[in-house]
Amino acid sequence: MKEKIDIDSFKKRTTTQQFNQIVNMYSQDLYWVIRPIVKSHEDTDDVLQNTFIKIYQNLPRFRFESKLFSWMYRIATNEALSYLKSKQRKYNYQNINEVALDSLVSDIYYDGNEMMQQLEKAIVKLPPKQQEIFRLKYFNEMKYEEMSEMLGTSVGGLKASFHLATKKIKTELNLL
């Protein structure tokens, strides 16, 4: 994902001004990083708030050695996974995928049909890396080149992973 802000002018601002700019520019992108992981809107809202708090706290220490969005993407992903893990411990779930799927079913802001729900179940069974590629492609609408830059994987590798993932989903859907 291309940086939406001019980094040079961004550096000259105060932390609070930088933070407001981030919320303004990246809240939707970060929302769509978190939502496919935690699934429900309410949980996404909680995780997004936590993500913004972490961003605000760590912004003065960010050295711009990596891209700003890549840095925020990592924070958002880690926050989402930590949130699911804490919910898994709290409600004694077997794994975090169960937590996410359960909250999806009860989410009033989800209207996927039976086919979509089966697709969701098949996606959460994929290995984490393949799930990540899926999320970035379909929820963040990212191109392979952008993904490659962010994840440090070659475009060829990403395409191969994606192809393998769709094959697995197809097999899974036939089994369901």
Add this chain to the structure above:
Amino acid sequence: MKEQNNIEKNLAHLKQSYKVPENYFEQLVKDSLKEEESDRVVPIRKYISKMMIAASVLALISFSFIQYSNMAKQHNNNSLDSINRMPQISETSDLLSGISDDDITEYMIDETDMESYIE
């Protein structure tokens, strides 16, 4: 190949089944701006509260000091009163007033008697 395309088509519609409340992102931005305003207010509040604490401490110290000095003054007055209440002795001769020389000699031992004591 047809099934593969079908899956891809469904995946493309995956995001559409996730709804977001109306004006959610606009509200998020508004809230973050409110935070900024509260950030500006906080130092003023902190300054005022610090000033209030300092004033309270100062008032407490002043009050204690006044109380202490009042107590000391009271104690001092009490001491003076008790001194004033004591009988005043102006001269030593007062103690001897009313005793005549005869009375004194009456108690004196005769010299001859003294000699008998020495022997």
